[in-house]
Amino acid sequence: MKISRRRFFKIAAAAGGAGILGKSKPARGVEQFTGWPDRFGVLTDLTRCVGCRSCEAACNEINKLPQPKVPFEDRSVLEKERRASAEYYTYVNRYADPKNKGQWVYRKAQCNHCDEPACASACLVKALTKTPEGPVIWNEKVCIGCRYCMTACPFYVPAYEYSNAFSPNLVKCTMCYDTRTSKGGIPACVEACPMEAMTFGKRKDLIKVARKRIMDRPDKYTDHIYGEHEVGGTCWLYISGVPFEEVGLPTDVGTKPYPEFTRGFLSMVPAVLVVWPALLGGFYMFTKNREQETEEEEVIPEEKEEWS
Amino acid sequence: MTEFVGKQKVFQSWVREKLFLGMNLKAYLKNLIKPFNIVAGIIVLVGLPFIVMRYAQGLGAVTHASQDQPWSLFLSWGLFTGVPLAATGYIMASAVYIFGQKQYHPMVRPAVLTGFIGYFFAVMFLLVDLGRPWRLPYPMISSFGTASVLFLVAWHVALYLSTQFVEFCPAVFEWLGANRFRRWAIAVTVGATIFGVILSTLHQSALGALFLLAPGKLHPLWYSEFIPLFFFVSSIFAGLSMIIAESTLTSRFLKHRYSPGYLARLPDLTLGLGKAASFVLFTYFGLKIVGLAHGHQWDLLSTTYGRWFLVELLGFVLLPSFLFAWGVRSRSVGLVRFTAFFTILGIAVNRLNVSLFALNWKLPHRVFFYWKEFIVVIAIITIEILVYRWIVNRLPVYREHPGYRESEFEESFQTSKAIL
Amino acid sequence: MNANTKGYRMFSRNFVSVMVCSVICLLALLYAFENGDVFSSEGESETLTLGTLAKVYQPARFSHDMHTLLTEDCSSCHHHTEGEPIPCSECHGAASAKDMGIAGLKEAYHGLCMGCHKKMETGPTGCTDCHAKQVTQSAPGKSKTPRAGPQTLTLSQLEQIYEPVSFAHEMHTLLAEDCAVCHHHSAAGQTPSCSTCHGAPFDPDNLNMPGLKGAYHLQCMDCHKEMETGPTGCTECHAKKVEKTEKAKAK
Numbered sequence: 001m002k003i004s005r006r007r008f009f010k011i012a013a014a015a016g017g018a019g020i021l022g023k024s025k026p027a028r029g030v031e032q033f034t035g036w037p038d039r040f041g042v043l044t045d046l047t048r049c050v051g052c053r054s055c056e057a058a059c060n061e062i063n064k065l066p067q068p069k070v071p072f073e074d075r076s077v078l079e080k081e082r083r084a085s086a087e088y089y090t091y092v093n094r095y096a097d098p099k100n101k102g103q104w105v106y107r108k109a110q111c112n113h114c115d116e117p118a119c120a121s122a123c124l125v126k127a128l129t130k131t132p133e134g135p136v137i138w139n140e141k142v143c144i145g146c147r148y149c150m151t152a153c154p155f156y157v158p159a160y161e162y163s164n165a166f167s168p169n170l171v172k173c174t175m176c177y178d179t180r181t182s183k184g185g186i187p188a189c190v191e192a193c194p195m196e197a198m199t200f201g202k203r204k205d206l207i208k209v210a211r212k213r214i215m216d217r218p219d220k221y222t223d224h225i226y227g228e229h230e231v232g233g234t235c236w237l238y239i240s241g242v243p244f245e246e247v248g249l250p251t252d253v254g255t256k257p258y259p260e261f262t263r264g265f266l267s268m269v270p271a272v273l274v275v276w277p278a279l280l281g282g283f284y285m286f287t288k289n290r291e292q293e294t295e296e297e298e299v300i301p302e303e304k305e306e307w308s
Numbered sequence: 309m310t311e312f313v314g315k316q317k318v319f320q321s322w323v324r325e326k327l328f329l330g331m332n333l334k335a336y337l338k339n340l341i342k343p344f345n346i347v348a349g350i351i352v353l354v355g356l357p358f359i360v361m362r363y364a365q366g367l368g369a370v371t372h373a374s375q376d377q378p379w380s381l382f383l384s385w386g387l388f389t390g391v392p393l394a395a396t397g398y399i400m401a402s403a404v405y406i407f408g409q410k411q412y413h414p415m416v417r418p419a420v421l422t423g424f425i426g427y428f429f430a431v432m433f434l435l436v437d438l439g440r441p442w443r444l445p446y447p448m449i450s451s452f453g454t455a456s457v458l459f460l461v462a463w464h465v466a467l468y469l470s471t472q473f474v475e476f477c478p479a480v481f482e483w484l485g486a487n488r489f490r491r492w493a494i495a496v497t498v499g500a501t502i503f504g505v506i507l508s509t510l511h512q513s514a515l516g517a518l519f520l521l522a523p524g525k526l527h528p529l530w531y532s533e534f535i536p537l538f539f540f541v542s543s544i545f546a547g548l549s550m551i552i553a554e555s556t557l558t559s560r561f562l563k564h565r566y567s568p569g570y571l572a573r574l575p576d577l578t579l580g581l582g583k584a585a586s587f588v589l590f591t592y593f594g595l596k597i598v599g600l601a602h603g604h605q606w607d608l609l610s611t612t613y614g615r616w617f618l619v620e621l622l623g624f625v626l627l628p629s630f631l632f633a634w635g636v637r638s639r640s641v642g643l644v645r646f647t648a649f650f651t652i653l654g655i656a657v658n659r660l661n662v663s664l665f666a667l668n669w670k671l672p673h674r675v676f677f678y679w680k681e682f683i684v685v686i687a688i689i690t691i692e693i694l695v696y697r698w699i700v701n702r703l704p705v706y707r708e709h710p711g712y713r714e715s716e717f718e719e720s721f722q723t724s725k726a727i728l
Numbered sequence: 729m730n731a732n733t734k735g736y737r738m739f740s741r742n743f744v745s746v747m748v749c750s751v752i753c754l755l756a757l758l759y760a761f762e763n764g765d766v767f768s769s770e771g772e773s774e775t776l777t778l779g780t781l782a783k784v785y786q787p788a789r790f791s792h793d794m795h796t797l798l799t800e801d802c803s804s805c806h807h808h809t810e811g812e813p814i815p816c817s818e819c820h821g822a823a824s825a826k827d828m829g830i831a832g833l834k835e836a837y838h839g840l841c842m843g844c845h846k847k848m849e850t851g852p853t854g855c856t857d858c859h860a861k862q863v864t865q866s867a868p869g870k871s872k873t874p875r876a877g878p879q880t881l882t883l884s885q886l887e888q889i890y891e892p893v894s895f896a897h898e899m900h901t902l903l904a905e906d907c908a909v910c911h912h913h914s915a916a917g918q919t920p921s922c923s924t925c926h927g928a929p930f931d932p933d934n935l936n937m938p939g940l941k942g943a944y945h946l947q948c949m950d951c952h953k954e955m956e957t958g959p960t961g962c963t964e965c966h967a968k969k970v971e972k973t974e975k976a977k978a979k
Contacts, residue, residue, distance in 0.1 A: 048946065052962055073962075084375045118521055124459035125443075125451040142451040145439015147378035148458050151667075152521040159375040160439065162368030168439040186930055194962070195949070196942025201935045209935045253524055262457050265517040265536050269460065269510060276506040280406050284498060287408030 035115075039134035040181060041203035041235035042190055043210055044108060046247060047220060048197035051078055051092050051106035058192035059090050062179055078106075081248065084159040089173040090189060095247050105240075107247040108189070108197075110173035111136060111157045112227060113235035118258030119149035119158060127170075133182060134203065134235045135175035143170060154231060154253045175235075203235050210239050232257025326483070329701060344561075348690050355687020358680050362436060372678040377668050379437075381681045386433020386688070388659040391465075391515060392539070393652065394426020395547030396554070397472050398508040401501040412577060414570040417479055417705045418558070419551050421696065424472040427465060429692045436684065457517045464511035471504045482709040483702060490712075512543040519662060527666035529608050529617040532599040535662075541592045546655045548585040552578055552648035558700065565700055567707035575641045582644035585651065586632035593625050613669060620661060624654025790858075805840060816840075890966035910947060922947075 057072040059065070066087060070077055078094040085091070090110035097103040113136045120128040120136060127143040130136050145168055150158045159171040176187040190198040199206060207228060214221045226244050227234035231253050238249065245251050328336040362370045373380040400419035403409045435441040447453070447462040474496060481490035516539030519526050532538070559566060559574055566574075600606065608614045628651045635643035664676060700706065795805065806813030821833035831839060841858075845851030852858050904910060911919040922943055929939025938946055948965075952958030959965050 050949070050960070054962075073968075086375070121455040122458065122521055124447045124453040124456040124462055126453040127451070142443075142446055143440065144443040144446050145441075146458060147373075147439065148456070148518070148521075150375065150378040151518075151525070154524050156376055160373075160378060161366075162371070162373060163366045165364060165366035168366060190930070194941060194945040196929060196938045196946065199935055200930045201932055205932065205935050212936060250524065258521055259455060261520045261523060262455075262517055264533070265457065265513070265520060266455070266460070268536075272506060272510055276509060277502055280402070280502045280505055284406045284502070287406070291408070 043206040046240040048195040049106040055189035058188040062188040115233040116257035118152040121259035122152035370680040382437040384663040390430040392543040392546035395543040397423025399547040468507040513540040545588040549648040549651040589629035
């Protein structure tokens with residue numbers, strides 16, 4: 001059967017078109033984040049935290065999380081350094097105070113609501129998005145449970161309900177988006193804290209507050225706002241009296257927003273989609289021509305005979 | 309009435325011929341009782357309850373994937389190792405149809421089949437590992453996270469699976485005797501091959517690019533901007549080694565399915581593949597050295613992970629390169645075959661390193677294996693082998709279909725000549 | 729020249745004179761307004777009204793006259809100008825100021841005034857030295873003696889969750905020498921109640937000011953921690969209300 005040249009090209013074009021489909025804007029998730037200058041944030045002053053776990057209790061209540069085995073008043077859980085779990089959105093850890101022997105420093109851990117989240121760029125169904133108000137939220141309706149977001153997050157934040165067979169959820173702090181912050185309220189943990197260790201406000205204002213506190217009391221604070229530039233900036237900021245590595249915050253995450261790490265590779269995709277067909281098609285034609293030539297050489301003498 | 313009985317008889321004979329290898333049901337079942345089948349059957353029967361458990365009780369019942377390390381053996385083996393080992397299809401097809409290496413033509417169909425089965429079962433592993441496997445089509449139809457490398461992988465694996473199926477279609481249609489479909493399938497072979505190479509380039513490298521998002525988590529010796537290139541190049545020699553390995557096993561255990569011509573040429577073809585593999589392995593070694601230099605990582609080589617990296621690089625990359633070369637020079641097919649298996653092990657080591665061992669290397673407590681996971685993986689691999697064998701026993705993969713004696717390659721060659 | 733022309737000429741001449749005079753007067757008025765700063769050149773001490781912080785502080789008293797005696801050169805304070813000194817708010821706090829990197833009015837006042845006071849080691853440098861804190865009617869301005877004040881205070885803002893706190897005020901007055909140790913940031917001698925300044929937290933205009941709950945805990949417990957005495961645990965000051973806990977358990 002012979003196929004016309006036209007038909008062959010149609011097939012090739014259809015194949016190529018199908019390949020390009022859905023990949024015309026490889027870094028769309030990153031391009032959509034324009035900054036939202038009025039986004040909110042939370043400033044956590046670690047010099048004020050006393051490890052009372054009121055924040056954990058408030059979070060548990062407002063998000064209707066399961067009751068823990070150990071009640072929130074029980075501070076013995078602080079003896080072990082906890083990590084993310086599917087049973088809570090936030091947790092407080094206790095660390096030895098390097099400046100005062102025998103004393104403790106406490107740190108509340110939760111999603112840092114990065115400005116350019118690694119998790120949001122990792123998600124292949126866009127289940128994680130950065131909202132204009134600031135929080136990074138998860139959409140249960142589209143998540144397929146691939147857990148790439150968990151691999152991508154530099155802070156080891158997202159937790160997964162491995163024990164749930166039919167609707168396993170991704171568990172992480174939402175900054176009370178649905179219940180509070182989308183409606184102008186403040187997150188439950190911030191409200192509950194008796195020491196007002198956390199301050200809720202516009203991120204740009206919180207940076208100023210943090211700088212003021214550090215400037216007013218240089219003896220009290222480490223001269224660094226954690227989250228101002230880390231991973232391109234986060235909405236949850238920390239100031240501390242001790243170096244940040246002492247309270248379990250990773251200081252080697254860099255200032256490059258994580259979506260930038262894969263941008264280079266993704267921008268290569270259209271290039272391959274254009275160059276490869278040309279290259280391979282070229283190779284194919286080259287080998288065909290070579291074989292055609294040898295065949296023609298065989299044919300011609302026969303024809304000559306016929307004529308004579 | 310007689311017409312109905314006639315149709316029934318036709319159907320029965322079709323079933324007998326196509327599915328039961330020409331035997332009636334009783335004889336076929338009796339034929340199945342062989343040592344290999346018994347062992348395979350036991351493995352599958354042991355594995356099935358665990359697979360059911362995974363769906364009934366959630367992932368946590370069969371895996372120790374944690375909040376810190378969400379990807380476990382299912383993905384490390386099934387996806388990250390399985391996919392490069394299934395690269396056989398695009399390599400052989402491009403070698404024969406695009407680069408004109410006609411002598412390898414008999415190897416194309418087995419390679420395409422290996423590739424198709426490999427990708428198909430990679431998707432099976434994915435269905436086991438995904439939290440909500442019924443939502444597998446979502447990245448294709450529902451919600452597009454185009455900033456994600458995984459989105460690319462999902463699309464490409466789906467498209468590539470279809471492409472591999474189309475490339476394998478001639479064999480299927482020959483088996484079913486559907487001539488028109490067969491001719492159509494052959495006509496699109498070249499286009500499908502080119503498309504397959506494009507897709508493979510992108511998704512093989514994309515599997516590596518996934519880890520670009522984990523710079524702090526993946527050990528610096530394995531983390532590199534060149535990861536996508538490493539994964540792509542290693543997929544080439546993975547595919548070559550897999551073809552050698554698969555032909556070794558099938559020419560030994562499924563010899564009766566081979567055409568004598570192919571069987572006779574197999575040693576030469578194996579040596580040829582070994583030559584190519586040696587070359588690619590050496591290139592890969594060079595790339596890895598470039599990667600080390602680029603990242604200024606020489607001092608890391610003296611650490612524990614550094615030593616393991618050297619084992620992987622020297623033992624599983626440089627050594628096979630030399631072994632292949634030596635095997636080809638001394639015309640020792642046995643050595644080439646052994647090295648192929650060894651290289652496959654090396655691929656597994658590399659992929660397991662990147663996705664499991666060297667990932668989260670800084671965390672103090674890690675659990676790598678859970679015996680239930682292991683059983684499920686072995687069971688699925690066994691099913692994969694059984695499916696492959698089932699197809700090879702029935703379809704014209706290692707031999708030409710008697711009805712289509714003229715080599716399909718000649719036909720596609722004629723067709724494409726008409727195009728150009 | 730006919731009558732019309734003459735009349736016209738007369739009118740125009742007069743008109744012109746009137747116009748010229750009006751313009752001169754207008755210019756003089758404008759000049760007067762321009763340079764007529766809120767500071768008059770007379771001897772009265774003028775008050776400077778701090779707009780945004782009027783909620784928090786009473787107006788500041790600034791004696792311009794006294795300061796003119798301290799220096800011959802007006803540009804010591806009216807800096808970056810030549811000739812006639814211009815009011816601070818001309819440049820500082822103007823709409824275009826931020827773009828040019830010029831400090832806001834509050835920063836300018838404090839920067840210039842206190843900078844000089846510190847350098848000359850004379851003049852007020854404390855907050856309430858210049859402007860007292862706003863004090864509401866309810867503030868006990870009557871209590872002049874440091875040891876006066878209520879004996880105990882009942883703090884019951886979180887009454888849903890906690891029993892009221894019985895705060896032994898008198899005991900604390902014996903511990904602290906100066907009322908301002910607790911009643912901080914107040915004008916001398918004043919002991920306003922905490923809720924005077926500390927209200928709802930997270931006011932976007934005043935983010936650094938803790939709310940009442942935060943203020944209580946920060947003030948009380950920071951001191952207890954520093955002095956290593958006094959209650960620091962939650963229920964040491966206020967017991968948990970039983971119904972709330974039981975309600976939570978019933979959920």
